[in-house]
Amino acid sequence: MRATSRLFAAFAAATALLAGVSALPKISKTGKYLYSEDGTRFFIKGIAYQPPGKVAADPNNPFLEPADFIDPLADTAGCARDLPFLQSLGVNAVRVYSVDFTKNHDTCMSTFSAAGIYTIIDLSTPGNGSIARNSPSWTTNLLDNYINTINVFSKYDNVLAYNVGNEVIVSNITSATAFVKAAARDTKAYLKSKNISTLTAYAAIDGSDDFVVALAEYMSCDVGGTNSDATAIDLYGLNNYEFCGDDDASAYSDKNSAFANYNIPAYFSEFGCITQPPRLWTETKTMFSSPMSDVWSGGLAFSYFQSTSSQGQFGMATISADGSTVTTNDDFDRLKTQYQAVTFPTTPSQSSAGSTTYGACPAPSDAFQALSTLPPTPNDAACSCLENILSCQFTPTNPDPLLIVGSLLDEACGLLGQNGGSCDDISANATTGKYGPVSGCDPSTKLSYTMSQFYEATNRNVQSCSFGGNATVNSNVPSGVANANAAASSCISNPGATFVPSAPTVTGGPGGSSSGGGSSSGNGNNSGALSDRSAWMGIGLATVFSVAAGVFTVLA
Ligand SMILES: *[C@@H]1O[C@H](CO)[C@@H](O)[C@H](O)[C@H]1NC(C)=O
Ligand SMILES: *[C@@H]1O[C@H](CO)[C@@H](O)[C@H](O)[C@H]1NC(C)=O
Ligand SMILES: *[C@@H]1O[C@H](CO)[C@@H](O)[C@H](O)[C@H]1NC(C)=O
Ligand SMILES: *[C@@H]1O[C@H](CO)[C@@H](O)[C@H](O)[C@H]1NC(C)=O
Ligand SMILES: *[C@@H]1O[C@H](CO)[C@@H](O)[C@H](O)[C@H]1NC(C)=O
Ligand SMILES: CC(=O)N[C@H]1CO[C@H](CO)[C@@H](O)[C@@H]1O
Numbered sequence: 001m002r003a004t005s006r007l008f009a010a011f012a013a014a015t016a017l018l019a020g021v022s023a024l025p026k027i028s029k030t031g032k033y034l035y036s037e038d039g040t041r042f043f044i045k046g047i048a049y050q051p052p053g054k055v056a057a058d059p060n061n062p063f064l065e066p067a068d069f070i071d072p073l074a075d076t077a078g079c080a081r082d083l084p085f086l087q088s089l090g091v092n093a094v095r096v097y098s099v100d101f102t103k104n105h106d107t108c109m110s111t112f113s114a115a116g117i118y119t120i121i122d123l124s125t126p127g128n129g130s131i132a133r134n135s136p137s138w139t140t141n142l143l144d145n146y147i148n149t150i151n152v153f154s155k156y157d158n159v160l161a162y163n164v165g166n167e168v169i170v171s172n173i174t175s176a177t178a179f180v181k182a183a184a185r186d187t188k189a190y191l192k193s194k195n196i197s198t199l200t201a202y203a204a205i206d207g208s209d210d211f212v213v214a215l216a217e218y219m220s221c222d223v224g225g226t227n228s229d230a231t232a233i234d235l236y237g238l239n240n241y242e243f244c245g246d247d248d249a250s251a252y253s254d255k256n257s258a259f260a261n262y263n264i265p266a267y268f269s270e271f272g273c274i275t276q277p278p279r280l281w282t283e284t285k286t287m288f289s290s291p292m293s294d295v296w297s298g299g300l301a302f303s304y305f306q307s308t309s310s311q312g313q314f315g316m317a318t319i320s321a322d323g324s325t326v327t328t329n330d331d332f333d334r335l336k337t338q339y340q341a342v343t344f345p346t347t348p349s350q351s352s353a354g355s356t357t358y359g360a361c362p363a364p365s366d367a368f369q370a371l372s373t374l375p376p377t378p379n380d381a382a383c384s385c386l387e388n389i390l391s392c393q394f395t396p397t398n399p400d401p402l403l404i405v406g407s408l409l410d411e412a413c414g415l416l417g418q419n420g421g422s423c424d425d426i427s428a429n430a431t432t433g434k435y436g437p438v439s440g441c442d443p444s445t446k447l448s449y450t451m452s453q454f455y456e457a458t459n460r461n462v463q464s465c466s467f468g469g470n471a472t473v474n475s476n477v478p479s480g481v482a483n484a485n486a487a488a489s490s491c492i493s494n495p496g497a498t499f500v501p502s503a504p505t506v507t508g509g510p511g512g513s514s515s516g517g518g519s520s521s522g523n524g525n526n527s528g529a530l531s532d533r534s535a536w537m538g539i540g541l542a543t544v545f546s547v548a549a550g551v552f553t554v555l556a
Contacts, residue, residue, distance in 0.1 A: 023157035024113050026197055029234055031353035034265050034297045039350040043288060043298035044160070044267050045339060046093030046120070047086070051078075051305045051319075053098070053126060069126050072096055072305075073119070074103035078323065079111060082304070085317060085326055087115055090339045093160060095120040095269065095300045098129075101145070101152040109156040118160035120201070120237075120269075120300070123149050123187065128402045128443075131168050131183060136176035137428050138183055140378040141442035144504035146183065147190055151503060154196050161199040161235050162187060163269075169204065171211040177218055177370040178430035184219065185231045186377050189500045203237035203269035209258045212238065214368040220264045221361035223372040231374065232358050236262070237269025239302075243283035245276030251283070252292055259295050263356050268299030272335075274312050279331045281338040293345040301335055373433030376440055376496050380504055383441035385491035387448055389481050392455040392465035394448040395472040405443040408467055412450040415464075419457040423450060425488065437488050437495035452484040 025037035034042040053069040072078055073096055086094065094112070099105070099121055112119065123146040124130035131138060146164070153159050164183040169176050180202060188200045202219050206212060220232045243251040259266055268287070272279060286292050287299055306315030316332035319325070361372040387393070398404045413423040426446040428439035438449050451471050458464040465473045481487050488495075 024116065024118065026157075027118065027160050027199070028197060029199065029265050029356070030350050031348075031356055032263060032265055032295075033348065033350075033353050034235075035350045035353070041344065041346055041348070041350070043293070043344045044093045044118075044120075044300060045284075045288070045298050045342060045344075046091045046095060046118075046300040047089060047316075047335075048097070048270060048300050048303040048307075049082075049086075049094035049305070050097040050303070050307075052307060069098035069100075071098060071100040071103055071105075073099055073105045073108040076107040078319075079108035081319075081324065081326055082317070083111060083115060085328060085332075086112075086117060086304070089332070089336050090342075092116055093118040093120060093300065094304070095122070095163075097122045097166065098125045099149060099153070100125075101148040105152065105156070109153075109158060113156065113158040118158045119153075119156075120161045120163065121149070121153060121159060122163040122166055122203070124163075124165055131165055131176060131179050133168050133170060133173060133176055136168070136179040136430070137439060138179040138186075138375045138378060139440055139442050140380050140383050140445075140504075142183070143186055143378045143501055144380065146187055147501065147503050150187070150190065150194075150196070150198075154194065154198070159198050161201040162191075163201050163203050163237065164233070166203040166269075167205040167239065169215055171205075171207045171367075174211075174215070174368045174370055175430040177215065177368075178374050178433075179428070181219060181223075181231060181370075182374040182377070184233045185374065185498070186501050188230065188234075189377075190502075193500045193502075199234040201235035201237055201269075202233050203239055206238060206240045206242070209254060210367050212255075213258050214362055214365070216259070216262060216266070217359075217362050218368070218370050220262070220358065221372075222358035223361055223374060225360035227358050229356065229358055232264065234264060235297075236264060236266040238266065239270035240268045240299075241271060241273040243271070243286070244273035246280055246282060249286040249292070252286060256292055256295050262295070263358065265297045266295070267297045270302040271299045272302045272314065274314055279334060281331075281335045284335075284338040284342055288342045288344060290345060290347075294347075301339075369431055371430060371433045373430075374498075375428055375430070375435045377498050377501055378440040379492065379497070379499075380501075382492040383438075383445045386438065386441065386487055387445045389474075389477055389487045389491070390448045390452040390484055391460070391474055391477050391487075392448065392452040392471050393474050394444050394451060394467075394470060396444075397469050401444055404470065405447055408470055409443070409447050409450060411467065412447060412454055416450060416454045416457060419454060421453050421457050425453075425485075426450060435496065437492050449484055449488070452487070456483045 027034050027036060027042050036042045049072055051070040051072055094117060096119055125145065129142065129145050131142065150162065164187050165180045168180050184200050184202065191198060191200065204212065204215055216236050219236060222228045223231045240255065242255065271283065281301070287296060303314045304317050306313065306318060316329055316335065318327045362368070364371055396404060416423065425436040426438045426449060428435045438446055451465060451467060455465040462473060465471050481490060
């Protein structure tokens with residue numbers, strides 16, 4: 001199937017219509033279901049919409065996570081090109097895995113809105129913009145990026161949900177869950193403070209029921225045990241591929257019973273098995289009818305754009321090298337047929353949906369080691385106060401400080417350890433529930449803190465504050481600030497505090513640090529030939545590498 005420039009004309013017409021178009025109804029949750037403003041039950045009938053970024057094939061990158069990304073909602077011509085195809089599929093939602101808040105999204109968002117298409121937006125970005133799976137932390141730079149993205153998207157009427165993470169937590173590394181839950185808590189508090197009703201969500205990797213259910217319950221529980229929604233997500237996404245080929249409805253029986261009593265709305269944030277081709281998409285019949293619709297609120301087919309895993313190719317649309325035309329495959333046509341045949345169930349009615357109960361969090365187990373002690377809210381003001389009064393400051397010569405922070409932290413923690421110190425103050429450990437007072441600061445501040453401790457441990461030997469030219473002695477340390485520890489005490493008066501975050505004053509690019517200025521890592525770029533980009537994998541956008549990984553290696 002081919003699209004030509006006449007689509008651009010159609011797009012222009014759609015844009016012109018916008019002035020007279022009323023806003024898309026807000027979608028909210030009641031009990032464990034989603035409802036539109038008029039009280040009609042709402043189901044997500046969507047598709048993943050993320051063009052492939054560059055993936056570095058590396059044994060340390062088993063999830064084939066991309067090193068960069070393209071923001072499809074900033075690509076006006078791309079949205080115009082794709083809109084007729086999305087409309088022909090009959091989708092009411094797209095999921096976008098990475099957006100760049102420094103770009104303009106007005107045209108894509110308004111034309112999608114006019115076409116009745118909601119967006120589900122992941123707040124994390126590849127690389128330094130995500131909670132790292134193996135060495136998680138929840139820090140000012142991440143929170144700031146999340147809030148900057150929310151601030152850019154909150155003006156649109158068609159943002160259904162923000163994902164605070166995608167597949168960050170895997171079955172053998174569950175302690176990262178506390179960081180993701182803290183991200184949900186702070187994101188939710190920010191949205192509430194701005195009276196934004198967009199749902200806070202998470203998209204989970206599938207696995208054994210033990211793991212999947214424990215994780216789902218943890219993400220929607222109340223750490224305080226008082227039936228409060230403050231630390232619970234609003235919408236649980238499961239990336240589920242278990243219905244394959246011409247399976248029958250029973251393929252979902254286990255999952256259905258596992259979630260039968262789940263307290264909040266759940267949906268399939270990815271679906272579409274490729275191991276038994278052709279993809280018939282007959283699971284949609286099951287998904288959008290009882291008994292499954294009594295438990296789930298729809299799903300997102302994976303994926304519009306090309307996307308590859310070791311299992312094969314998930315994509316349904318191929319974009320020409322010059323970005324102008326779309327060729328769809330048979331999977332696309334079959335999905336279209338199935339999606340167009342869907343009629344949404346209307347039960348239960350909103351008035352009989354009940355209210356949501358937020359239970360106490362499950363106790364940690366061997367299989368699921370997440371405590372109810374969450375990391376504190378990252379504190380921009382405290383961290384920049386600290387950075388300014390430390391005795392030895394990270395003053396990177398590299399234009400992108402985030403590229404060298406990790407290795408320098410390894411080095412500084414190693415040296416500090418040899419001099420009787422430790423990196424405990426900057427470390428966060430969700431298994432013990434111990435969060436060092438500086439653990440919520442961005443990587444650059446953590447590094448300055450560690451460099452200062454080492455410099456002080458060596459009696460302020462100037463050589464100790466050099467790090468190959470990456471550090472400088474601070475001549476403006478206020479009198480009375482004896483050392484790094486005293487600096488932390490004076491700036492971070494309440495290290496464990498949870499509070500409503502405010503918008504950052506610095507709005508650097510994604511991946512930027514709050515005190516070190518914005519970096520350009522993760523900058524989207526849509527001008528290149530899409531076909532040049534190697535495959536992008538829909539699962540697992542969390543980074544594998546991070547500062548803390550180095551820290552813990554050194555200390556171990
Ligand atoms: C977790 O499982 C993955 C995949 O089996 C493996 O590569 C990784 O080393 C494991 N990590 C830990 C901490 O056990
Ligand atoms: C908050 O949002 C609700 C629902 O959209 C609206 O009725 C109310 O006026 C808003 N309140 C403020 C303070 O903006
Ligand atoms: C957290 O602390 C526990 C217990 O001391 C330790 O076994 C584990 O390695 C620590 N985790 C990290 C990520 O440092
Ligand atoms: C700064 O740190 C990086 C990374 O450790 C190192 O390669 C470099 O030599 C250091 N010095 C300068 C001047 O960049
Ligand atoms: C975008 O990518 C193209 C092709 O890879 C490159 O030529 C161009 O300089 C890039 N633009 C920006 C702003 O990075
Ligand atoms: C602080 C941190 O995690 N830095 C990483 C940012 O991303 C670059 C490139 O992927 C890594 O090299 C850094 O270690």
